[in-house]
Ligand SMILES: Nc1nc2c(c(=O)[nH]1)N(C=O)[C@@H](CNc1ccc(C(=O)N[C@@H](CCC(=O)O)C(=O)O)cc1)CN2
């Protein structure tokens with residue numbers, strides 16, 4: 001027998017209203033026991049709820065009848081006055097009536113298990129709740145709509161089509177098999193390989209929108225990195241002193257620029273040091289610079305053509321800091337330069353604008369939906385490798401191509417949860433909040 005579950009779907013604590021969500025075969029009996037009868041499906045009704053003779057609340061009650069509900073089961077919502085005592089009384093009554101508090105993500109998990117959505121859509125529900133920027137919300141909504149799932153399903157259809165062509169040839173073996181295959185399945189696999197490669201490439205973008213675009217401040221000691229960091233995050237987050245070598249640890253701050261999530265990192269000034277603590281700081285700074293999506297190379301007037309140059313890549317930006325003390329004049333190897341001063345505020349607005357347009361360039365693709373999760377990207381890579389292997393096998397050992405294509409189809413089916421569900425369910429739903 002399937003449990004009937006309940007959870008508070010609104011944040012805990014005092015509020016205007018508190019919404020309890022119920023799902024499972026025992027919903028109707030529970031509603032009747034609470035005194036909520038004669039409810040028309042999907043029509044809100046005001047009912048006095050009580051249990052064991054105690055009046056709980058005058059509530060707004062909604063009832064959905066299976067399968068026409070979020071989970072696909074009988075469900076209900078109790079919209080209560082949002083006081084702690086009311087919430088507590090309702091919670092106790094529901095437990096007394098045999099309902100069980102839901103696990104994180106359990107409503108969405110049931111929606112998935114009842115075929116109301118696939119795994120990629122369930123992940124989108126969690127992403128939408130976690131979204132803090134407009135770009136994150138837009139990306140999650142695209143995935144919730146099923147656009148991403150449809151893309152994956154299209155890839156899988158192409159794989160199965162190629163597989164059918166390969167099997168048809170192999171079933172009628174003759175001298176011409178390799179030639180025929182190269183003519184029929186070859187072009188299908190070439191196109192599919194290109195599509196999968198493009199999808200994998202959007203994965204970097206999708207993950208950056210979801211998890212934050214990584215920008216790192218890097219430069220000589222005393223160049224003004226921490227001062228610039230503080231100016232961008234608008235608080236005195238990092239220690240600033242005239243002493244060279246002040247910053248040791250990498251300091252991260254999350255900000256939103258132009259609707260995109262950004263993680264900005266302040267780092268230790270790059271120089272050789274006998275101090276093991278500083279040397280470790282410099283090592284960490286280098287690692288971060290290496291991993292970053294964008295490096296801001298911070299250079300003050302008079303800074304030598306320093307070590308930072310080794311870590312800066314095409315497309316990075318030179319921050320000519322302390323512009324109040326004079327213009328920076330150095331070779332920039334084709335990198336753009338922006339003069340800033342945290343003393344006067346010069347250039348700070350321009351810097352934000354510059355970053356915003358860089359984010360728009362790197363992250364807003366016309367080819368939404370982007371692949372948003374590492375889990376998807378890894379499966380797509382697996383599919384891509386198998387398709388490439390199948391393509392190579394066509395000419396030499398066509399019977400191997402069939403196995404490769406079956407592996408590719410499996411990898412794609414795992415993304416949407418068509419197969420291999422049990423291994424990934426825990427991973428996907430454990431990050432959900434209770435009540436979702
Ligand atoms: N109060 C409330 N607001 C909410 C939700 C909810 O469950 N309750 N949602 C949940 O997270 C989201 C909306 N998503 C939903 C998706 C499908 C159904 C649903 O009952 N579908 C049925 C009936 C459709 C209809 O009314 O015509 C169906 O598809 O058969 C409900 C909510 C956001 N807002």
Ligand SMILES: Nc1nc2c(ncn2[C@@H]2O[C@H](COP(=O)(O)OP(=O)(O)OP(=O)(O)O)[C@@H](O)[C@H]2O)c(=O)[nH]1
Nearest residue numbers: 221222223224225226227242245246247269322342
């Ligand atoms: N005049 C002027 N001084 C600045 C400016 N920015 C930073 N400074 C000063 O430069 C010194 C070093 O600044 P920090 O921000 O600590 O430099 P840093 O690059 O973080 O230095 P390390 O952490 O040692 O690598 C401090 O005394 C700051 O007050 C600026 O725009 N104008």
Ligand SMILES: [Mg+2]
Nearest residue numbers: 225226246247
């Ligand atoms: Mg510093």
